Amino acid sequence: MTVDVRAGLEKLAVRLGGEGARVTEAQRLSGGASMETYAYSFEGPRGAERLIVRRRNAPFDPANGRAVSLATEAALITATEANGARVPHVRHVCDDRDGLGEAYVMVRVDGETLGRKITSDPRFDAVRPGLARQCGEVLYGIHRTPVPEGIDLKVVDGAFELDRYEEIYRATGARRPILELAFQYLRKHIPEPVEPVLLHGDFRNGNIMFDSEQGVAAVLDWELAHVGDPAEDMGWICTNSWRFGRPDRPVGGFGDYADLLAGYVAAGGRAIDLSRVRFWQTLGSLRWGVMCLTMYLSWRDGANKSVERPMIGRRVSETEADLVVLLEEGL
């Protein structure tokens, strides 16, 4: 079914803004293969609103991969907002009346998401030293949030993730000794189980909106939300592939481990061992390496013939270069 997005957004302006409201902006921003994002504004009898629309343009298949539905995403954002996490405010979750398919609308947050700007642009020099601590605080706001009634999220722990990614790796047929050693090493160092909590699931520099005065403005991109070890979200933002050229600053290329952990505790969270974060960070590099292999395979097997795909396949070696150092140092 083809959806007329323009017409849908006009109709939506009236629904949200009142009779006579008209669209003043509807610009498609970046987006993945199946996800569209629009900068969307309208003016109506009750005033003007600046929003973001996120919509899926392909049928959602809950059995495929890890992503959650957009309605779930919206519900989680709303629930974490109520617990003090800095997230965009969800304005509206679309239903059949809107004719936009699976979509929701949030209030636009201004700021910067480009990882390299956060790590290196002088505009962020003033706030940068405080960002890791703020990330710890905002993470606790997410982790303390009970999963809303009626929402079923995947539960994940270290052993589960290792099994999952090793299965994917074996299926690729690739033979990479460093990835093999990382699987073996991590299996011997799986942390003790903890009470699982709500996780963002993709908490990294690039998925966080930063303001050059306030620091963390909003945590975005909730489609990989799940339930698991709080250290998983911390380890992912410490994975070197998301430090944008500043490996000397382990948290996102902008901060130190101690500040991230201290911010979490200051917000009310339980103290978390650095070695636990390093387990998930190492698994993060391994996981990203395996993901790069699968992106190459999607090209080899004809699913996506873009030149980007085989080049992402060559990013496996960046995770190997990180993993040899992590394996040498130990957790």
Place this chain on the structure above:
Amino acid sequence: MITHPKTEELAESVRLWIDEIRPTLDPRNAFLARVAANAMATICRELTQGPAAEANAVAGMAGVLGHDGSFEDLNAELCARIRAGELTRETPGLMAALTTMARDQIAIDQPNYRPEGTPAPAG
């Protein structure tokens, strides 16, 4: 192999041409053209640095495994023995061999990547 031009020079000429036309492209194609130019640069580096990298890898793996062999055979055996738990990070020579392999490969794939453990840039 003929030398006028060398294979890497062919690849380099394509990369230069892609860079030349990039400004005329729409944003999506300009992005893809940048990726394509990077791919040509990777091909160049693999052609010039690949043989030495492979020789280093073969020497390193042969040292750990205790016998000679082709890259493919040694790599397959190394993977199998790590998976079986026979070789670990404590095995003498293993981490050194893997570190060399990782360093040589990132130099081909992404020479500007700054791996874990790299100190802060000067200045």
